[in-house]
Amino acid sequence: xxxxxxxxxxxxxxxxxxxxxxxxxxxxxxxxxxxxxxxxxxxxxxxxxxxxxxxxxxxxxxxxxxxxxxxxxxxxxxxxxxxxxxxxxxxxxxxxxxxxxxxxxxxxxxxxxxxxxxxxxxxxxxxxxxxxxxxxxxxxxxxxxxxxxxxxxxxxxxxxxxxxxxxxxxxxxxxxxxxxxxxxxxxxxxxxxxxxxxxxxxxxxxxxxxxxxxxxxxxxxxxxxxxxxxxxxxxxxxxxxxxxxxxxxxxxxxxxxxxxxxxxxxxxxxxxxxxxxxxxxxxxxxxxxxxxxxxxxxxxxxxxxxxxxxxxxxxxxxxxxxxxxxxxxxxxxxxxxxxxxxxxxxxxxxxxxxxxxxxxxxxxxxxxxxxxxxxxxxxxxxxxxxxxxxxxxxxxxxxxxxxxxxxxxxxxxxxxxxxxxxxxxxxxxxxxxxxxxxxxxxxxxxxxxxxxxxxxxxxxxxxxxxxxxxxxxxxx
Numbered sequence: 356x357x358x359x360x361x362x363x364x365x366x367x368x369x370x371x372x373x374x375x376x377x378x379x380x381x382x383x384x385x386x387x388x389x390x391x392x393x394x395x396x397x398x399x400x401x402x403x404x405x406x407x408x409x410x411x412x413x414x415x416x417x418x419x420x421x422x423x424x425x426x427x428x429x430x431x432x433x434x435x436x437x438x439x440x441x442x443x444x445x446x447x448x449x450x451x452x453x454x455x456x457x458x459x460x461x462x463x464x465x466x467x468x469x470x471x472x473x474x475x476x477x478x479x480x481x482x483x484x485x486x487x488x489x490x491x492x493x494x495x496x497x498x499x500x501x502x503x504x505x506x507x508x509x510x511x512x513x514x515x516x517x518x519x520x521x522x523x524x525x526x527x528x529x530x531x532x533x534x535x536x537x538x539x540x541x542x543x544x545x546x547x548x549x550x551x552x553x554x555x556x557x558x559x560x561x562x563x564x565x566x567x568x569x570x571x572x573x574x575x576x577x578x579x580x581x582x583x584x585x586x587x588x589x590x591x592x593x594x595x596x597x598x599x600x601x602x603x604x605x606x607x608x609x610x611x612x613x614x615x616x617x618x619x620x621x622x623x624x625x626x627x628x629x630x631x632x633x634x635x636x637x638x639x640x641x642x643x644x645x646x647x648x649x650x651x652x653x654x655x656x657x658x659x660x661x662x663x664x665x666x667x668x669x670x671x672x673x674x675x676x677x678x679x680x681x682x683x684x685x686x687x688x689x690x691x692x693x694x695x696x697x698x699x700x701x702x703x704x705x706x707x708x709x710x711x712x713x714x715x716x717x718x719x720x721x722x723x724x725x726x727x728x729x730x731x732x733x734x735x736x737x738x739x740x741x742x743x744x745x746x747x748x749x750x751x752x753x754x755x756x757x758x759x760x761x762x763x764x765x766x767x768x769x770x771x772x773x774x775x776x777x778x779x780x781x782x783x784x785x786x787x788x789x790x791x792x793x794x795x796x797x798x799x800x801x802x803x804x805x806x807x808x809x810x811x812x813x814x815x816x817x818x819x820x821x822x823x824x825x826x827x828x829x830x831x
Contacts, residue, residue: 452696574607579614606659
């Protein structure tokens with residue numbers, strides 16, 4: 356019934372628009388038909404100057420004659436986005452100044468700031484935790500602090516990214532933060548000097564049986580150096596084998612993946628980059644590789660640069676790839692700054708593994724398949740923040756399934772938000788120390804994700820299986 360209703364609405368909208376245009380034609384001047392023909396001829400062939408003139412003409416008409424006031428900046432962004440959509444390439448995008456700055460932070464591996472992780476709790480920018488060794492930690496900011504103002508400007512209800520932008524700035528400059536701390540009657544004020552905050556992309560530790568573990572979260576300008584330091588430390592500790600964790604690594608800089616590859620891939624190709632007109636550029640390793648067994652963990656979110664590295668290790672039989680099929684992004688993007696602070700990210704090449712495999716939209720298939728924990732798959736399903744008693748559907752089914760996996764919901768999963776669902780949700784909220792409303796809200800989603808992280812840290816089945824595979828190879 357709902358589908359039929361939607362279709363009827365769509366038909367009425369189309370029909371109404373058609374009538375409106377037909378009715379409007381009566382008010383056009385007599386030369387309309389010849390003018391339309393002249394305009395149509397323009398589209399047959401453009402030169403660069405003509406393209407720009409056409410765009411300027413359209414902008415001018417809309418700015419001066421459109422029924423309502425328009426924003427020229429928004430029109431320009433829309434024009435650029437429309438132009439790029441014709442390429443049918445989701446990796447080619449116009450980046451707004453903010454998007455471009457965020458990208459630079461991720462790829463450069465550092466930013467000027469105070470070093471705190473924040474999230475939005477209702478209308479409040481709330482501190483998750485200060486990063487160790489940063490000005491935020493040194494000044495005494497704590498988890499749970501609510502930021503009320505920045506440099507005297509009230510930020511309650513502000514967009515989270517706007518608040519982050521206000522706190523970032525040139526290293527050496529200062530920022531004034533006013534916070535509300537639970538349990539205190541009066542707000543606290545801090546004057547904090549920004550510094551260069553390094554974003555670590557490599558984590559490592561020695562596991563049992565002298566098995567090394569290295570996780571790469573993404574590939575930035577600092578990743579190669581971080582990886583070199585990590586693997587050197589593990590090797591000096593008499594490491595017998597290595598698990599390299601590339602799960603949920605979305606990629607990053609091609610050069611960073613190559614730098615890591617040159618540490619562990621034996622002499623020969625790491626990746627072939629195929630450019631316009633099929634030009635071929637091969638990036639190689641010139642070392643001896645490693646003399647101990649390796650296991651690489653991947654999943655469906657391992658993409659781009661992480662697939663380049665995993666593909667090289669698989670083709671050269673340097674490592675056993677374990678997990679699930681990877682994302683399948685075998686294209687290379689370049690980013691060029693534009694006027695007004697934005698940038699153009701565009702596909703400039705595609706890549707192949709050392710054996711010439713093109714994995715675009717296919718992904719890398721693991722040598723050993725490991726199914727992800729059910730709870731992890733459930734938390735990746737869409738779920739609304741406004742579910743309550745009486746609601747039905749797939750999102751309620753997902754909610755019930757999550758609560759069941761966490762041992763809060765003991766009934767049959769039906770997809771109906773009933774009193775059992777409400778009671779289970781209240782128990783979860785009470786256990787996590789948040790308001791027990793029995794209804795879905797932003798904090799519940801966040802607590803789900805936090806609990807999953809805790810669950811995986813305590814019981815990371817894929818990592819345990821990876822270590823088992825590695826130990827078998829070490830003891831062969």
